[in-house]
Amino acid sequence: MNENLLTELSTWLTQAGLAGTSETDIVSVFCDRCVAAGIPLARAHVFIDTLHPVHEGRLFRWGYSPNETSVHEYGRTSLELDAFGPVSLDVQATDVWRRSPFYNMLQTGESLLRRRLNDDTKDDFSMLPDWLAAGMTDYVAIITRFAAEGVIGEMDAVYSSWGTRASEGFNDRQIAALKHIVLYLALAIKSVSLARMTRTLMQTYLGRDAGQRVLGGRIVRGVTERIDAVVWFSDLRGFTGITDTAPEQVIPLLNDYSDVIVSAIHDHGGDVLKLIGDGTLAIFTAANRMHACNAALSAAIAARQGVAELKKRRMAQDRPVTDMYLGLHVGKVFYGNVGSRERLDFTVLGPAVNEASRIAAMCRSVDQPVLMSAAFADVGDIKRKLVSVGRYALRGISHPQELFTFDPEA
Numbered sequence: 001m002n003e004n005l006l007t008e009l010s011t012w013l014t015q016a017g018l019a020g021t022s023e024t025d026i027v028s029v030f031c032d033r034c035v036a037a038g039i040p041l042a043r044a045h046v047f048i049d050t051l052h053p054v055h056e057g058r059l060f061r062w063g064y065s066p067n068e069t070s071v072h073e074y075g076r077t078s079l080e081l082d083a084f085g086p087v088s089l090d091v092q093a094t095d096v097w098r099r100s101p102f103y104n105m106l107q108t109g110e111s112l113l114r115r116r117l118n119d120d121t122k123d124d125f126s127m128l129p130d131w132l133a134a135g136m137t138d139y140v141a142i143i144t145r146f147a148a149e150g151v152i153g154e155m156d157a158v159y160s161s162w163g164t165r166a167s168e169g170f171n172d173r174q175i176a177a178l179k180h181i182v183l184y185l186a187l188a189i190k191s192v193s194l195a196r197m198t199r200t201l202m203q204t205y206l207g208r209d210a211g212q213r214v215l216g217g218r219i220v221r222g223v224t225e226r227i228d229a230v231v232w233f234s235d236l237r238g239f240t241g242i243t244d245t246a247p248e249q250v251i252p253l254l255n256d257y258s259d260v261i262v263s264a265i266h267d268h269g270g271d272v273l274k275l276i277g278d279g280t281l282a283i284f285t286a287a288n289r290m291h292a293c294n295a296a297l298s299a300a301i302a303a304r305q306g307v308a309e310l311k312k313r314r315m316a317q318d319r320p321v322t323d324m325y326l327g328l329h330v331g332k333v334f335y336g337n338v339g340s341r342e343r344l345d346f347t348v349l350g351p352a353v354n355e356a357s358r359i360a361a362m363c364r365s366v367d368q369p370v371l372m373s374a375a376f377a378d379v380g381d382i383k384r385k386l387v388s389v390g391r392y393a394l395r396g397i398s399h400p401q402e403l404f405t406f407d408p409e410a
Contacts, residue, residue, distance in 0.1 A: 001038035017188030043163040099126035101141040138169030144186035158186035224336030230284040231356035234326040239278040260306035268299035290380040327360030329373040358394040
């Protein structure tokens with residue numbers, strides 16, 4: 001083996017972690033340089049748990065054909081309970097995990113496991129038959145642990161698998177070198193993964209644009225920007241009644257309807273800023289106000305269609321259903337940080353936000369699922385798709401406002 005090349009690799013891994021090089025590139029360069037240094041790698045898996053609302057972790061692969069993906073995100077493999085029962089698991093991923101070398105190593109406390117691959121050993125663990133079929137002769141699994149469990153979600157280690165097609169397999173010196181250099185790999189992967197998880201958490205809990213702004217340093221209390229935006233405020237009809245009569249159905253119902261509404265907003269370029277119980281606050285921004293209004297209108301149409309389809313599915317399952325009430329308004333808002341020194345909120349404030357909320361509340365009184373302000377309707381040619389429902393006094397608004405809804409004949 002070439003020890004100088006391995007030393008250079010450890011330096012490169014440190015720099016890659018600091019620079020935020022992608023995990024796939026880190027794994028690819030790592031494997032290529034290990035081969036150049038005399039470690040006969042032919043296949044590699046590197047995976048790490050993550051903090052993501054859907055996926056439990058990410059697997060990075062090397063040594064596969066170009067048409068096979070190098071990144072795989074897998075679902076939940078451990079049973080989690082909430083107040084209403086178990087969170088759904090990825091059954092296939094769970095089965096593979098519980099028959100994996102790593103699950104076995106976690107039970108025994110080992111950090112390295114090796115199997116020479118042949119017909120006698122291929123059924124010891126879930127992944128070995130595939131590796132043997134691909135021509136691997138030797139398999140090594142390594143767990144590189146970080147710190148106490150639960151420091152950052154369930155991410156307490158980098159798990160890696162290494163295979164070779166060399167007829168004699170790995171020798172002891174190669175395994176020792178691999179175990180040592182994997183320490184640097186794990187540190188680089190952890191560094192990059194933490195940055196990615198931070199972005200994911202920011203976007204998940206603050207919204208895509210707000211999360212990006214906070215990561216970019218917009219964290220000073222009281223610093224706001226005055227922007228022109230369409231304000232979306234929606235909630236669910238009869239939600240309090242469902243809460244009172246079927247409390248065990250509340251969380252699944254909210255999740256189903258939020259999936260539809262938030263997806264419609266995101267698909268049309270909007271940013272969700274808050275989920276307040278059954279309410280959703282979002283904004284649509286663009287250099288051209290007409291573009292923002294048209295995007296919000298398209299999102300409203302998509303959300304209504306999605307809710308209608310969702311109602312059919314839930315009714316077929318004999319589950320509670322409801323409808324969306326939506327208010328749309330456009331105007332100047334303050335966008336930025338508000339709160340105490342210990343707890344800040346990145347949100348929108350101003351009369352336009354209050355008016356959107358009041359317009360949404362009027363949906364019940366005028367029996368319309370969607371209401372839009374005159375300011376919104378007057379943008380471009382939007383009004384030709386709408387019909388006036390009259391002028392109404394809105395709580396906290398000084399003058400009666402003309403409101404519009406979709407024209408059923410348009």
